[in-house]
Amino acid sequence: MLEIRNLKATVEKKSILNGLNLHIKPGEVHALMGPNGSGKSTLSNILSGKKGYETSGDVFYENKNLFDLEIEERAHKGLFLAFQYPLEIPGVNNNNFLKTSLNAIRKARGEKELDAIEFLKIIKQKAKDLKFEEKNLNRQLNVGFSGGEKKKNEILQMSILQPKLSILDETDSGLDIDALKIVSDGVNSLRDESKSFLIITHYQRLLNYIKPDFVHVLKNGRIIKSGNSDLAVELENKGYEGIN
Amino acid sequence: MSNIKKIFIDKKISKSELENKNNYFEIFKKKGFPNKKLEDWKFLDLNYEINNQIPNLNFVIKKSKINKNQILENIPINIKEFNYVLNINGFVEEINFSHEDKSFINIETNPDKKNKIISNALENLNLAFNLDYLCINIKQDYKVKKPLLILNVIIENIKSSNINKKFDIFLEKNAEISVLNLVQNNSKNNFFNLHQRFILNQSSILKNYFVDINKNQNLNYIKTDIEIEKNSISENVVISKNSDYCKNEIVCNLLDQFSSAFINGIIDLDNSQKHEIRTRINHLAENTKSYQLIKCVLNNQSKAVYQGKIYVDSKAQKTDGYQSSKAILLNENTEFNGKPELEIYADDVKCSHGSSSGNLDENKIFYLMTRGLNKNEAKKLLIDGYLMEVIDKITDERIKAIIKEIIKI
Numbered sequence: 001m002l003e004i005r006n007l008k009a010t011v012e013k014k015s016i017l018n019g020l021n022l023h024i025k026p027g028e029v030h031a032l033m034g035p036n037g038s039g040k041s042t043l044s045n046i047l048s049g050k051k052g053y054e055t056s057g058d059v060f061y062e063n064k065n066l067f068d069l070e071i072e073e074r075a076h077k078g079l080f081l082a083f084q085y086p087l088e089i090p091g092v093n094n095n096n097f098l099k100t101s102l103n104a105i106r107k108a109r110g111e112k113e114l115d116a117i118e119f120l121k122i123i124k125q126k127a128k129d130l131k132f133e134e135k136n137l138n139r140q141l142n143v144g145f146s147g148g149e150k151k152k153n154e155i156l157q158m159s160i161l162q163p164k165l166s167i168l169d170e171t172d173s174g175l176d177i178d179a180l181k182i183v184s185d186g187v188n189s190l191r192d193e194s195k196s197f198l199i200i201t202h203y204q205r206l207l208n209y210i211k212p213d214f215v216h217v218l219k220n221g222r223i224i225k226s227g228n229s230d231l232a233v234e235l236e237n238k239g240y241e242g243i244n
Numbered sequence: 245m246s247n248i249k250k251i252f253i254d255k256k257i258s259k260s261e262l263e264n265k266n267n268y269f270e271i272f273k274k275k276g277f278p279n280k281k282l283e284d285w286k287f288l289d290l291n292y293e294i295n296n297q298i299p300n301l302n303f304v305i306k307k308s309k310i311n312k313n314q315i316l317e318n319i320p321i322n323i324k325e326f327n328y329v330l331n332i333n334g335f336v337e338e339i340n341f342s343h344e345d346k347s348f349i350n351i352e353t354n355p356d357k358k359n360k361i362i363s364n365a366l367e368n369l370n371l372a373f374n375l376d377y378l379c380i381n382i383k384q385d386y387k388v389k390k391p392l393l394i395l396n397v398i399i400e401n402i403k404s405s406n407i408n409k410k411f412d413i414f415l416e417k418n419a420e421i422s423v424l425n426l427v428q429n430n431s432k433n434n435f436f437n438l439h440q441r442f443i444l445n446q447s448s449i450l451k452n453y454f455v456d457i458n459k460n461q462n463l464n465y466i467k468t469d470i471e472i473e474k475n476s477i478s479e480n481v482v483i484s485k486n487s488d489y490c491k492n493e494i495v496c497n498l499l500d501q502f503s504s505a506f507i508n509g510i511i512d513l514d515n516s517q518k519h520e521i522r523t524r525i526n527h528l529a530e531n532t533k534s535y536q537l538i539k540c541v542l543n544n545q546s547k548a549v550y551q552g553k554i555y556v557d558s559k560a561q562k563t564d565g566y567q568s569s570k571a572i573l574l575n576e577n578t579e580f581n582g583k584p585e586l587e588i589y590a591d592d593v594k595c596s597h598g599s600s601s602g603n604l605d606e607n608k609i610f611y612l613m614t615r616g617l618n619k620n621e622a623k624k625l626l627i628d629g630y631l632m633e634v635i636d637k638i639t640d641e642r643i644k645a646i647i648k649e650i651i652k653i
Binding site for chain 2: 102
């Protein structure tokens with residue numbers, strides 16, 4: 001699904017990623033943990049196509065060079081980034097945005113675009129599943145949403161778009177325990193043998209709800225240790241300083 | 245005098261009226277088209293634009309043969325659903341208030357007005373040459389049920405390079421009307437000069453909107469005067485988008501307590517278009533309110549101007565005045581000029597103004613693109629969202645729907 005080989009990245013001459021290797025197979029859930037400034041968000045930005053980084057190394061997504069794809073093409077091919085800080089877009093209705101987004105992706109895949117009624121049926125069910133208040137669908141995209149509502153909205157987008165590879169960038173930060181459970185249930189309901197997840201987090205807490213197949217520790221732009229979910233527990237006990 | 249006589253030779257017109265027209269024309273000739281030496285015209289010089297685009301400005305009054313049905317077919321609105329005044333090439337072709345109780349609406353054409361001295365050159369030009377000047381009076385307590393569309397169509401190949409239109413609407417006590425001014429100008433290098441006046445008596449409500457239907461290479465000057473009496477509300481939204489050059493000037497006089505004026509506008513330009521909205525709100529009594537929001541989007545060498553003045557008379561204590569203008573510049577070669585002004589002679593008032601300009605937020609574009617939209621789609625969504633704040637100020641939902649359809653937002 002995703003293969004990262006010796007990825008290096010610098011921004012304004014400051015090197016952030018220093019030879020990162022990661023291999024995610026279909027159906028796997030990987031957790032990437034690391035202290036502030038270790039390069040977690042840089043990795044998710046680079047994977048989703050944000051400009052402003054100088055990179056070297058290779059990233060293959062479904063055996064194709066990811067860097068050959070524009071931002072929106074990555075989305076069309078099933079890559080999804082749940083933002084750490086989802087942006088507020090004034091004047092854009094949340095529902096219309098979700099429909100525009102889904103139809104842009106369906107169109108690119110050669111699938112039939114959904115009309116308003118077909119879309120409404122889907123969105124209503126998904127919103128209900130995620131306990132996402134229906135009135136928020138008719139608000140402006142993320143405008144005035146609480147931190148938790150914004151994160152839930154990201155997961156709602158994810159469940160509508162049904163991506164093959166989802167990158168969750170600190171989706172758990174700012175969530176109360178109930179919201180964390182709902183968001184985790186949302187992710188778990190999407191899990192199957194074809195869909196993969198890269199979950200970026202500071203804390204082990206989220207991983208109590210979303211059981212990862214692999215846990216990696218990112219420090220100074222490099223994965224310094226990989227293991228199974230026990231590694232997350234070890235991290236929680238020892239802290240990042242205690243991991244070598 | 246000979247000039248004017250020749251022009252109006254086919255029209256039935258009294259000698260005194262002709263004399264009036266001639267006087268106005270003489271004043272206009274003395275003043276000429278306003279140029280950048282005048283403070284109010286310093287950003288967009290009309291004289292320069294006229295010389296450039298219409299070097300042989302002429303005024304021909306002959307009616308051309310037209311096919312009314314064909315013209316109506318080309319309008320993207322079914323006007324029969326509304327009240328309407330259909331003006332073709334400046335002539336009133338049809339007035340239709342079939343949705344209303346006509347005993348409450350009085351319409352007069354070319355009323356006998358006293359000769360007034362007016363300093364604005366373009367108003368003098370208008371008074372000299374306007375055709376079928378309409379005065380519509382809405383009687384006390386009558387709330388006009390359907391919006392009134394004033395549809396100004398100018399056909400292709402029209403001989404006259406200048407059309408002057410004038411109308412007045414009087415709202416008696418407690419009356420209400422929504423008016424949408426539409427311009428479909430199919431000619432080229434034509435100067436459309438529209439003057440509208442609204443008199444709002446006590447507790448009346450006016451909703452007044454303006455939009456150009458089609459992209460066109462013409463010049464517009466729209467002058468709006470609004471007199472607002474006690475407890476009355478005037479809501480105005482200007483969509484300035486489709487002609488090469490357009491200047492909207494709106495003057496509101498808040499004459500008595502608890503009167504309010506709202507002016508909102510969009511200037512959305514591309515390809516060297518030049519548009520301006522200039523407002524003047526005169527707070528002349530206690531407890532009056534005004535609100536203005538102007539949003540601009542500028543692409544490819546276009547230029548927008550907003551000059552907004554709030555004047556607060558010494559009598560106008562407890563005035564509440566707000567004004568904001570914002571611009572998004574999509575290229576480096578675009579220009580936005582904002583000139584907000586407050587002139588306050590009372591000491592117990594709340595007035596604020598602000599102006600800002602900037603680019604589209606790259607992070608927002610990125611966010612939308614990660615959801616599958618290409619760059620142009622992402623930009624369009626952001627721009628439409630930015631402009632929606634103004635569209636949402638249109639409180640007449642029927643007109644809001646028409647405008648959204650016309651500007652494809």
